[in-house]
Amino acid sequence: MSVKQEFRGLKGLKKQRRVQIIALAAVALVASTALIGYAMRDGIxxxxxxxxxxxxxxxxxxxxxxxxxVVEGSIQRGEGATVAFAVTDTNATVPVTYTGVLPDLFSEGQGMVALGRMEGDTFVATEVLAKHDETYMPKEVVDALKEQGVYQEPAPES
Incomplete structure (x- = not known):
């Protein structure tokens, strides 16, 4: 075997090795993306x-x-720490139940966001968040109320 033929053989091995490394990196990227997506499925x-x-x-x-x-007059305290109330965007109203301690600023007529799932026609909340001052309302609630055409900007502080 001549030196030229031996050199071509080494060159072919290097090229083959590069292709293998690139293929392995692509498989690793796809696998890591799939694992990240799987891990986040419950977090979204x-x-x-x-x-x-x-x-x-x-x-x-x-x-x-x-x-x-929170609909005016809808808060009903049950036994223990269970609370039932209704949430509205002025076009539709959904009954909500929550077992736990509500935030101090939670009240009727105020904005809120709850995390949970529907059970029948009732939303069963596992977490309830309320506005944190007299002018704050969660962005998602503001956007939904603007979409319905009922959102009013709070009066500027003097």
């Missing part, structure tokens, strides 16, 4: 307004966030 919670929940019911057992205004 979509926001829905009451109108969206009523017009396009979620899949059974699907966890999502619902937000809107």
């Amino acid at each position: 919670n979509f926001f829905r307004s009451p109108s969206q929940v009523m017009s396009e019911p979620p899949e059974p057992g699907e966890t999502f966030r619902i937000g809107g205004l």
Whole structure:
């Protein structure tokens, strides 16, 4: 075998090795992307307004966030730490139940966002968030109310 033929053989091996490394890197990238997606599947919670929940019911057992205004006169305290109330975006109203301690600023007529899932016609919340001052409302709630044409900007502080 001549030196020239031996050199071509080494060159072919290097090229083959490079292709193998690139293929292995592509497989590793696809596998890591799939693992990340699988790990995040429960961490991604979509926001829905009451109108969206009523017009396009979620899949059974699907966890999502619902937000809107707490309906005046709808808060009912049950036994223990169970509370029932209704949330609205003025076009649709969804009943909500929650077992736990509500945030201090949670009240009727105020904005809120809850995490949970639908069980029948009732949203069963596992977490309830309320506005944190007199002018704050969660962005998702503001967007949903603007979409319905009922959002009013808060008066500027003097």
